Amino acid sequence: MIIGILLAILAGSLVSLQNVFNSKVNQHISSWGTTSLVLGMGFAASLLIGLLFEGKRMFNLVNMQPWYWISGIIGVGVVICLVQALKRLEPTFSISIVMTSQLGFALLWDSMGWLGLEKVPFRPNQLIGVLVIIAGIVVFKTGGSFGRENRKQKQN
Template sequence: MKGIIFAFLAGAFITLQGVANARISQNIGSWQAATITQLTGFIAAILIVVIVKDQKWKQFKNVPPIYLTGGSFAAVVIYGNIYGIHSIGVTLTIAVILISQLAITFLIDGKGWFGVLKKEMQVPQFIGIAMMIAGVVILKF
């Protein structure tokens, strides 16, 4: 149940962050907004680590270096979110982001990339993503 709650919160905060970033970018620019967001996110994460006294971060040297670059993807996520919201609106941007996330997860699960358990995608999963794409087409018109 905790997983569902935190996943729901993550989705809500992604949307709220996108809207806030779009507003910030109107004053200072998109990449500047991404920088501010990354910085404040870093500060918030450090504060949480200090408050909960979690010492696991010291094990970062055991993480393969390629995975340590994952945070850099956030800059592109933030910029894409900002540009999308300015260009096509909040609803359509989030819908397209969700479809993109599902498409990539299909590849990751189907191919077993990044050490995840390989899962065979079946007809219901493809019908689900097709329905989401149809929903975006309906939203657009």
């Protein structure tokens, strides 16, 4: 379990790092160019590393459902949406929303047993956890601006 937690933390840090780089690339080329570059380089890297570690076994796709192949297309949506969000919002705010959205939708899909997932019983404390995270993002984003506004009004 500890290794799983550490890997999840590493994945989160890498996603945040990737978004910073994507944002910088997007300042120089279009969003579609950024998406193509990011996914193209990811394809090349994963192909090379996969061949090194797994060889031909990497292409053993027996018994795989054909609709699983759309994952790559979903990846295009992920990158293009993140690049656009980063353009319009601060990186920390964007990533906070993305992670909360991931958690909320994972809770929905697990609870409903959709997409071939084993149905996990929904518990209200899970929803409360997501709502607490959303409240934390609101506090983070407003960051005392309510207090500053009240002080300004009192001074006038």
